[in-house]
Amino acid sequence: MPSNDEIEKLRAQIIGLGEESIRKSYYPKLQYHIHELERFRALLDQSKEMIILVDFKTRQIVDINYTVSLTYGKDKKELLGKNADIFFPTKIRENMDIIQRGNIDELKNCCITEANIITPKGEIPIEFSLQKIEFEDNAYFVIFGTNISEKNRAKEKIFQLDFYDTLTNLPNKKKLFNDLESINAKQTTFAVLLLDLDNFKAINDTKGHKLGDKLLIKVAKRLSALCKSWYFLYRIGGDEFVILIDLQGDTSQEAIMEIEEFAFKVKNNINQAYYFDEEEFVFSSSIGIEFCLSNVLSPDEILKHVEIAMYESKNKGRNTINFYDPKMQEAIKDKITLESDLKAALEKNQFCLYYQPQLDIQQKVIGLEALIRWSHPTRGLVPPSSFIPLAEESGLIIPLGEWIIQTVCKQLEKFALDEKTKNLSIAVNVSIKQFQDTYFIQRLAEILKQVHLDKINLSFELTESIVIDNIEETIIKMEEIKKLGISFSMDDFGTGYSSLSSLKRLPLEELKIDQSFIRDITTDPNDAIIVKTIIGMAKNLGLQVVAEGVETKEQFEFLQHYDCDIYQGYLFSKPLPIEELMREII
Structure with a gap:
């Protein structure tokens, strides 16, 4: 039998072989798990989120990643083992209290809270996520913290763009x-x-x-x-x-x-x-x-x-x-209704032209001014002052103005067939929107092609505000229209801001003195002087003068005395439909 020493030696050899076998079998696996843990630690440290492991009972910090140290400006050793309450805002501490008391259902085992923390770089907004986990026999809080400064800035920018004027x-x-x-x-x-x-x-x-x-x-x-x-x-x-x-x-x-x-x-x-x-x-x-x-x-x-x-x-x-004032609301409603009616009026042929005669110094009718009227089905005859501003605002003045010119041209065709009326001219008021319309001249030329006249006895009345606004373009446009055979009159002269220097450049044939000056020429010396001055100035510029709003014999005689060329007003006739005017005046 082998001695005791030999037996012990043999046992030692067998044990040694076993340990070596175990080492060869388990050490590589152990090393792999260690490397795996190190890789996981490296990943945690690379995360931009703060990750904090806190003991559930004591609230001592058990572990943190590198981002926590970086954010708080403290070494890991300074934080481990410390009470987490020192570093967390009130909201987080309150949520930890609730979970510790067992109100997990209330928080659904996880809380997301926004709060500010104090760091060496100042106050930083953090979105915290708080959760309880259990590992073996121990419970922990796992707290994730994300810096939301950029997110908040983006939200503020979106808010600024959404609610503020840039x-x-x-x-x-x-x-x-x-x-x-x-x-x-x-x-x-x-x-x-x-x-x-x-x-x-x-x-x-x-x-x-x-x-x-x-x-x-x-x-x-x-x-x-x-x-x-x-x-x-x-x-x-x-x-x-x-x-x-x-x-x-x-x-x-x-x-x-x-x-x-x-x-x-x-x-x-x-x-x-x-x-x-x-x-x-x-x-x-x-x-x-x-x-x-x-x-x-x-x-x-x-x-x-x-x-x-x-x-x-x-x-x-x-x-x-x-x-x-609520009355304004009613006026607006009425205006809206009128505008709606105005749109339908052209299609339903509710407009008509009245004509007021213009006479020379011998009181002979030499021309007419065309004045639009609206025959409204329920309001009756609506005066231009009630609907022309509305037509201007809505843009309906463009088709309305074209209708007026077409109607006047047809009337001029009829005049040309009668020896008594073939030399009569008709004046038409042109609005600023109509005159400034890009296609005004083109449409005007198309209208004139549709009539058969050797001579166009048509004149356009423009207000001072039209001709003075961008005078260079105005002159070019007026010259183009004159080539079509149409003449120009400046309406309501004296009420605007035209200067003599601009007046002499305009291709005008006549000035029309505003009726506000005519009204008091026999009683107000200032109006009398203004009218005399306008007549004298017009004569010097080679322009004819029309006096509108002549209502009394005394006004007519005053104007005659200072050699006014043309007269228009209720003294001679009010505006009338063409059929009535032809019977009574012409």
Whole structure:
């Protein structure tokens, strides 16, 4: 038998072989798991999210990744073992309390909370995700933290673009609607002012949008400077601004007066000159105001009311302030109805022309002025003053103006067949929109081709505002129209701003003195001097003079004395349908 020593030696060899076998079998697997853990640790440290493992009972920090150290500016050793409450905001600590108390269902085992933390670089917004996990016999909090600074900046930018005007940085129309909804829910009183800059489009069109934008920025700054802390300023589009004033329940007369005083202050401030590159710009504003009680009107209705009030200010001559009145609403409804009727009137042949004769110094009829009338089915005969401005606004003046010219040309064809009327001329008023229309001359030529006349006894009456606006283009256009055989008269002369230098350049045949000067020539020395001056000036420029609105024998004799060429007015005849005029006058 082997000795004891030999047995022990053999046992040792067998054990050694076993250990070596175990090492060969398990060590590589162990090494693989160690490398796997190291790779996982490296991945965690590379994560931009903070990852924190906290003991569930003691709240001691068990482990963190590198991002936590980087964010808090502390070494890992400084954080491990510390109480997590020191580093986490109140919201996170409260959620940890709830989970520790067992209210897991309340938080669905996971909380997502936004909170700010203090770091060496300042305060940083973090989105925290908090969850309880269990591993073997221990429970832990796993906390993920994401820096949402960029996300918040993006949200702020989207909010800014959504609710603020990019040019002036003022709140926009969408923000106004939101604020009106909010103030409506407060059970208070408030006022809304809508301000529209008068004739601002002309500056944009002539000087360019770049300068127009600079002016809008200046206007915004002026308005901002006038607003108190409870006055809220908005730019809702183009050259329109709104000021919302929280009256905090005050409905007294003093509150109303205060708003009115503020509106006048705004108007006067806007009227002050603006300077760019040593050039002066002046424009006014029209303001509409509505006083509101909470929950009475919707934001849409409020804006509709102040818009009506603002347009009433424009209708009164601009540069004025108007409070909303329900009667205005009725006027607007009537206007909308009339506009709808106006669109159908051309198709239904409801328009007709009346003619007022023009006489020479011997009281012989030498021409007529065509004046449009609307025979409305329910309103009766509607005067031009009621529908021509509406036609201008809606653009219907273009087809309406064409119809007038076509009708007059047909009448001239009839005149040409009669020896008594073949030399009569007809004057037609041309609106600024019609004259400035790109296709006006083209359409005019097409109309004239449809009539068979050796001579076109047709003249166009243009107001001073038409001819003075962009005079170079106006002259070119007038010359083109003259080639078609049409002459020109300047209507309502003396009421506009034309200068002698521009007047002598225009291809005119006559001046028509506005009836406002004729009315008092026998009683007002100033009007008498103006009329005498116009007649003398026209003669020197080789132009004929027409006096409109002649109603008395004394007016006629005065004009005769100063050698006026042509007379028109109720003294001779009121405007009449052509059939009646032919029977009674011609």
